[in-house]
Amino acid sequence: MTTTYKVLIIGAGPIGIACALECKKQNWDYVVLEKGALTNSLFNYPKNMTFFSTSEKLEIDNVPFISNNPKPNRDEALEYYRRVATSNTLNIHLYEEVKSIKKVAHQFEVTSSKSSYHADKVVIASGFYDIPKLLDVPGESLPKxxxxxxxxxxxxxxxxxxxxxxxxxxxxxxxxxxxxxxxxxxxxxxxxxxxxxxxxxxxxxxxxxxxxxxxxxxxxxxxxxxxxxxxxxxxxxxxxxxxxxxxLTGYQPNFKFLVDAGIHLSEDEAQLPQYNPETMETNVPGLYLAGVICGGTETHKWFIENSRIHAKLIAAHIKKTNS
Structure with a gap:
């Protein structure tokens, strides 16, 4: 049986959570699909990692982020985003990887590792941390x-x-x-x-x-x-x-996943996905990008601090197109 939602969000990182909060404000029927744990990329950060940004710049939806020091660490961030997700009872499916997105007529068909869905709108907020940039040298596959x-x-x-x-x-x-x-x-x-x-x-x-x-x-x-x-x-x-x-040579988005969904990429080394920066909508109507994935290979340009606004831009555009 296929479940239908107004908005389907891919990725339960900070920006995916921010998108879910905007959907909840509008009383939209939504779901978030995440291939790993909640805020999976943050979870896989080094245990002693300290953020460059101060805690207030990592806040989403004006929910205060209180940390012991001005620059929070990994565990404090995990606790913060977990509390935001659980206290708002967000509809998040963990350990469910999205395999494909296909636009059919005016809806999207989304297939995951566990189920299939229909959605009026889809937001890709999947980040980039899962695919490392390889050295491409003999011996790279060794356990060491x-x-x-x-x-x-x-x-x-x-x-x-x-x-x-x-x-x-x-x-x-x-x-x-x-x-x-x-x-x-x-x-x-x-x-x-x-x-x-x-x-x-x-x-x-x-x-x-x-x-x-x-x-x-x-x-x-x-x-x-x-x-x-x-x-x-x-x-x-x-x-x-x-x-x-x-x-630790960096990571990159899943470009094949974007291309298979119909999103155009720039032909230069940056491989920037095509989207409208005022609405975050891609060249595929109803398909949006949010967060670091907007930067293609230039993953240093987008982070939590400057991409929190993406959730509000997307929600405003969906609301406008439905009015």
Whole structure:
């Protein structure tokens, strides 16, 4: 049996929750489908992660976010968004992955891992964290290589290569070093990323200068084996012993999912999906985007702080088109 809703929202992250709150205000029949846990991307962030933004900039629907420090941590964010979802009894189906979206006449047919749905409108707020940007080198599929970092303890007393120079890579390198890991950073550019948190950047630079953490700039991994790793540097290839590779080189949206739904992408490297920034409606009438997925490969441009407004823009447009 197929269930019909006015609005179907894909993704139960902060922006998906914000969209659900707007639907509830309008008394619209809606459902949120989430492939993993509530706020699945936040749940998979490192345990000790601290946000760049202050707590009030992470609030949705004017619900106060109280944290112990001006910049909240992962656990405080999980608690906040969980309370918002549960206290508002939002209609969220967890661990139900959307497989396809198809526009048929004036409705959408949505197929998930558990059921099928009809919806007048669909909002994709699925983020980008589930698909890492691969190194595309021999040995990347070995168990010692991971594209996600959770905590430092497993890497204590190990030779660890951290790939990248962004916030996640820098945080991982510092935490692993402080827990007793021998850390080598492999950085494609000529310096630590300029978007690294301002209170962390001096720390990593000083640890590299003093020799506590080794950094190879303008370098790339060539090959990974069970016992060692080969990297290419301006001085030539280096081979050294290695226990683990933590490749934090970024993530990207599921572009195939967007294209299969009929959304046009720009032909340049950014692969920006086509949508109206005033309404968030894509080139497919009735199909909307919300949150970081709007940025294509430029995932640093959209985050909770500046995409909270998407929910209100979408709700206003749906209300207007139905009036």
């Amino acid at each position: 290589v991971t594209h996600y970092y959770n905590e430092a303890h497993p890497y204590a007393m190990q030779d660890v290569v951290v790939v990248g120079a962004s916030n996640s890579a820098v945080d991982a390198a510092l935490e692993i070093w402080r827990k007793g890991g021998q850390v080598t950073m492999v950085i494609r550019g000529s310096e630590i990323g300029d978007r690294v948190k301002y209170w962390v950047r001096p720390d990593i630079i000083n640890r590299i200068k003093e020799g506590s953490i080794t950094a190879h700039y303008n370098a790339e991994i060539v090959k990974v084996t069970e016992k060692d790793i080969t990297i290419n540097t301006p001085k030539g290839e280096l081979i050294f012993a290695n226990s683990f590779v933590v490749a």
